Amino acid sequence: LEPITTSLAFCGAAVMWQLFSPASWLKCRFLECCNMKDTLDIPALQMALEQKVFGQHLATQVVLKALSAHSRDKQPRKPLVMSFHGWTGTGKTFVSKIIARNLYQRHEARRRFVHQYDAVLHFPHAEHIKQYKKQLQNWIRGNVSICPRSLFIFSEMDQMPHGLIDSIMPYLSHREAINGVYYGKAIFLFLNNAGGDKIIEVALDHWRRQKGREEIPLTDLQSMLSAEIFNNRNSGFWKSKLIQNNLVDYFIPFLPLEYKHVKECIQEELRYQGHQEDEDLIIKIALAMSDYPSEDRIYSSKGCKTVASKVNLAT
Ligand SMILES: Nc1ncnc2c1ncn2[C@@H]1O[C@H](COP(=O)(O)OP(=O)(O)OP(=O)(O)O)[C@@H](O)[C@H]1O
16 A cells, blocks of 8 residues: 555544544534533533522532532433422523533534423423323433433423323433433433422521521422422422432522522623613612512512513613
């Protein structure tokens, strides 16, 4: 063989391999790439959670610890499964977006490897449950075989048809692989309003006994949430085998947001919209949003959900 042709052939083969192998350096550098090398930037994630998420010290601590441990493990025995619970506007979707952004920094990679299922949008008819079960299994199997480090986010879990979520049980179990597909690196997030009322009860009880928010015990809340969603018909996890078989690793409470947290959200929104931080305006909006319970007005019943529109109206 002539040396120049041989070298060119080798170079060509190397470039082709780089372009077509799923996690090659060239592909990851310039195109979207599945996060095969576990490049989750834990310090960056920590910074984002600490600086951007207000009033959720319990949730952010657990999320950070869980993701750090799972990403350190080279061969996790099961996917990481976290279930977020809390009232509307407390930051469940917001935190899930921060996780996705830190897992996949490039927009194109996020589009390919982060998968969102909205129960209302994707599974609207309870009578089609058989078909949904198959679809869901196919989606998960297909996506994990393309990229083991796939992120699945299920929102509006409380609207999920009863029994549907159990169809993904085999993929969440402790197994080496199923038909050649290894699921251990996948991450599943469930976002749920169910359990929110119980979290509020605990938080209010603490407040009434003049105990600090920081003293709310996480373990009590977690076991309460697990029992609550298992027994609640409208949780998406009613009598679920995922709960019975302990396949949900973390039940994560999102506490109700107080006046001072709403103020921080408003301040952030003003900054984001390019307005001056007007203290009087911040106080006016925050006071109008702190409305629960009606006699004490400690919490915002909509969390920070309507902050953007309130700021739009007021500026
Ligand atoms: N704890 C928080 N810290 C900072 N911003 C927050 C927080 N909670 C909510 N927000 C702001 O409010 C917006 C709406 O919150 P988000 O969608 O995360 O609420 P949610 O808990 O998912 O509500 P729902 O249960 O109705 O889906 C976010 O995009 C974010 O801007």
